[in-house]
Amino acid sequence: MASIDVLPNELLCKILDTLSTEQKFRAREVCRRWKDVVDELVPFYGVQLCDEKYDQVSTRFGTRRVSSLKFTCGHVYSRHSIIPIQNLSFLKRLVLTKSMNVDALTDLITRADKLIEMEIWNGYDSDWYDKQQTAVLLPALRKVKKLLLPKYEHGNQVMLFHSWKHIIQREMPELQHFEIDVSLENLFHPRFYWLATLKPNLREFMVQNVGRDVGFSPYVRVTTIWNVNGQSRDSEGLRKFNFINAPSSVLIHETPQWETILFNQNNLEELQLYDLVVPRPGKGYSMSLIEPVLTKSMATLHTIRLDIGAERIRASDDFDMEIFAKLATLRELHLSVRVVKFQAIFGNGINFLRGIKNCSTVISATLCKLVLHGFMFSTEEANDCIKQIAKLDLEKVVLFRGSTPEISTVWKGFSRRARKMGLKKEARVKTLYLPVEFAGIEFEFEHKKTSTC
Amino acid sequence: MALVRVISSDGAAFLVSQRLAKRSGKLKTEIETFRKSSDNSEAQPEIRIVTIRAEILRLVLQWLQQHQNDPVLPANQNEQDGRGDAEMGQSQWDRDFLAPMDLGIVMELILAANHLEVKGLLDITCKLVESKITGRTVDEIRTAFKLKSDFKGNEEEQTRLENRWCVEN
Numbered sequence: 043m044a045s046i047d048v049l050p051n052e053l054l055c056k057i058l059d060t061l062s063t064e065q066k067f068r069a070r071e072v073c074r075r076w077k078d079v080v081d082e083l084v085p086f087y088g089v090q091l092c093d094e095k096y097d098q099v100s101t102r103f104g105t106r107r108v109s110s111l112k113f114t115c116g117h118v119y120s121r122h123s124i125i126p127i128q129n130l131s132f133l134k135r136l137v138l139t140k141s142m143n144v145d146a147l148t149d150l151i152t153r154a155d156k157l158i159e160m161e162i163w164n165g166y167d168s169d170w171y172d173k174q175q176t177a178v179l180l181p182a183l184r185k186v187k188k189l190l191l192p193k194y195e196h197g198n199q200v201m202l203f204h205s206w207k208h209i210i211q212r213e214m215p216e217l218q219h220f221e222i223d224v225s226l227e228n229l230f231h232p233r234f235y236w237l238a239t240l241k242p243n244l245r246e247f248m249v250q251n252v253g254r255d256v257g258f259s260p261y262v263r264v265t266t267i268w269n270v271n272g273q274s275r276d277s278e279g280l281r282k283f284n285f286i287n288a289p290s291s292v293l294i295h296e297t298p299q300w301e302t303i304l305f306n307q308n309n310l311e312e313l314q315l316y317d318l319v320v321p322r323p324g325k326g327y328s329m330s331l332i333e334p335v336l337t338k339s340m341a342t343l344h345t346i347r348l349d350i351g352a353e354r355i356r357a358s359d360d361f362d363m364e365i366f367a368k369l370a371t372l373r374e375l376h377l378s379v380r381v382v383k384f385q386a387i388f389g390n391g392i393n394f395l396r397g398i399k400n401c402s403t404v405i406s407a408t409l410c411k412l413v414l415h416g417f418m419f420s421t422e423e424a425n426d427c428i429k430q431i432a433k434l435d436l437e438k439v440v441l442f443r444g445s446t447p448e449i450s451t452v453w454k455g456f457s458r459r460a461r462k463m464g465l466k467k468e469a470r471v472k473t474l475y476l477p478v479e480f481a482g483i484e485f486e487f488e489h490k491k492t493s494t495c
Numbered sequence: 496m497a498l499v500r501v502i503s504s505d506g507a508a509f510l511v512s513q514r515l516a517k518r519s520g521k522l523k524t525e526i527e528t529f530r531k532s533s534d535n536s537e538a539q540p541e542i543r544i545v546t547i548r549a550e551i552l553r554l555v556l557q558w559l560q561q562h563q564n565d566p567v568l569p570a571n572q573n574e575q576d577g578r579g580d581a582e583m584g585q586s587q588w589d590r591d592f593l594a595p596m597d598l599g600i601v602m603e604l605i606l607a608a609n610h611l612e613v614k615g616l617l618d619i620t621c622k623l624v625e626s627k628i629t630g631r632t633v634d635e636i637r638t639a640f641k642l643k644s645d646f647k648g649n650e651e652e653q654t655r656l657e658n659r660w661c662v663e664n
Contacts (some may be wrong), residue, residue: 044602046624046640053605057621061628067658071633073645077654 047075054079081107088135089127090114111154112137112161122146130154136182139163144174151182158216159188176205180213188219192263207236217241219267223252226260238303243269246282247303280307284314284347310339314347333365340368347376366409376413410437499526500541501556507549509556513540518559520612547607551600554592555607558616561588565615589619598627598640 046054058069058079066084070077088110107129123145133154138161142150151157160182183189191206210217220240229249238247246267251260283304313335336343346369366372497513501522517523522542529540544552593601601620608617627639637643644651 044599044606046598046602046642048602049605053609053621056617057624057628060622060625065629068631068633069628069636070658071651071654072636072640073642074650075645076642 051075051079051082055083059083088112107132109133110135110137111150112139113142114139123149125150125153131156133157135159135161137161137163141175144178147175147178151178154182157182158186159190160186161190161192163192176209180209183209183214185216186214187216189214189217189221191222207240210240216270217268218270219265221263221265223261223263226251226262229262229264237264237266240266241268241270244280244303245269246284247280248282248284248286250284250286279309281309281342282312283307283310284312285316286314305335305338307335308338309342310335311342312345313339313343314345316349336365337368341370343369344371345374345376346372347374347378349378370408372409374411374413375409378413412436412438498539500539501552502541502543503547503549503552504545505548507552509552511556511559515556515559515563516542518563518613519555520614522611544611546610548603551603551607554600554604555611555613555616558592559613561592562615585619585622593619593623598624 049057054076058066058076061069063084066080070080089108090112091114108127109132111127111130111133123143125146130150130153134156136150136154136157136159140163160179189210206222210220222237238244244266246265248263248265250263250265252263253261280303315332336346346366366375498510499513499516499522501509501511501516503509513526517526525542526540529538529542530536533540547555596604601623605617605620605624608614608620628636631639646654
């Protein structure tokens with residue numbers, strides 16, 4: 043009678059591949075063949091070397107093929123020159139948080155010849171950046187495609203920034219993705235201009251707030267992604283420009299190079315600006331001032347997220363929905379007012395409603411998703427708003443907290459209300475639910491713009 | 496109705512419609528090759544399957560007969576969308592079909608389905624074997640599949656240590 047031994051490896055592999063990870067580990071213990079097959083299926087492991095004793099590391103890792111390695115220990119390897127992991131030829135990602143014995147680092151870099159991602163922590167230890175360590179790292183850096191320097195900045199390490207700039211520009215031809223964490227205040231400094239102009243063919247640029255350390259100003263993470271193979275003209279140009287929870291008005295305004303980059307784009311696909319405020323009288327980025335940005339990319343923009351810092355915006359900076367009419371490919375529009383001083387921008391909401399009322403002719407015909415966050419309406423205004431929004435022939439609308447003071451009253455029985463309003467059947471709500479975490483309302487319409495969404 | 500004669504390794508002949516036979520990738524190729532090389536378009540193809548005995552071949556044809564109206568899945572369906580037949584749900588007929596089989600027959604059926612390129616049958620038979628592994632201890636798996644540990648020295652202990660580390664991490 044045939045046993046499971048008659049199955050070739052490819053079929054045994056097919057069977058074991060459907061097991062859970064935990065069950066796969068159990069299958070490794072059945073016999074040598076099953077162990078080999080499972081190791082082929084799950085060949086890569088993420089390993090973190092922390093306070094392991096040197097000899098235990100070898101036992102624990104055995105002959106595993108390691109794809110990701112993180113060193114959170116430094117002292118252990120000051121006495122050893124060999125990394126006690128047999129197979130490093132599959133290592134793709136390396137995270138270094140502490141300084142290491144140069145011999146051990148040399149052994150690691152020499153054997154890990156497929157490294158494509160490196161994450162180097164500075165923290166409070168600047169030993170990484172001495173010339174000897176850099177020289178050891180360079181062969182690996184030349185092939186690296188993704189480099190991350192989290193919490194990079196500590197103190198005033200201007201020279202280190204320059205070092206990295208030169209390394210990236212001269213020694214890292216393959217680099218496509220670069221992230222660095224710096225303090226918000228330092229980001230304004232001219233020495234950070236190079237972040238935006240580091241390499242040609244910038245495709246994505248993102249500034250994201252990543253919190254703060256005690257005693258330090260907030261950190262922002264700057265992410266830059268290039269297209270290193272962009273030969274054709276079509277593939278050139280920035281596609282995504284995102285400021286997430288970082289005051290874009292201030293940052294753009296204070297750093298002219300970034301302003302130049304943003305205002306010279308013709309093929310933006312995604313634009314996200316946070317805290318559109320006026321930092322000083324006469325300057326800033328209200329809706330009217332960013333209109334040129336939207337106009338230049340009117341044929342490519344498909345997603346816009348705008349957070350309006352109403353706290354400081356001038357009342358005369360009127361909110362004009364017509365600006366979106368020019369965007370022929372717009373699919374998602376997110377508008378947010380983070381503070382409750384709604385009237386400072388929209389009076390009593392009339393301007394906004396007027397814009398909404400004209401939406402059928404004003405908003406891009408391709409728009410599928412509309413997200414409004416923080417707009418305050420009276421119940422009556424909200425009713426009117428619903429009616430107008432429903433006429434827009436959208437696929438999905440999300441209204442977050444602050445949209446109305448009486449959510450349950452206004453939205454209850456929306457379909458019935460819609461019928462009374464004489465809305466077309468296809469404009470009626472298909473699903474309606476309240477995302478608890480946002481205290482918002484999301485509803486999908488029956489009719490979908492399938493051709494563009 | 497065009498027929499094809501399929502002959503098992505032990506000489507048993509099965510006369511089936513070409514439409515049914517073509518649901519097997521292997522038989523489809525054989526039929527098309529025969530057609531190209533034959534001068535007589537009316538001639539009945541004869542295909543010898545030297546690796547599959549009659550009992551197993553009958554089961555494969557029986558399964559094909561039952562599923563003759565199912566859509567034919569590409570061979571790499573699993574890779575394309577992560578779901579194969581087995582995950583899309585076995586029919587009650589499939590469960591009744593597999594229920595009386597011992598593991599030895601199932602193994603032969605897996606080999607046959609693989610050889611004849613009958614993806615749906617291969618999926619449900621592999622799934623059946625997987626179900627005999629899931630939830631069992633190492634010793635229970637060895638007993639179920641009549642396997643013996645062939646680790647040498649402290650290999651088994653080391654494997655266990657490695658696994659413990661994986662779970663811990």
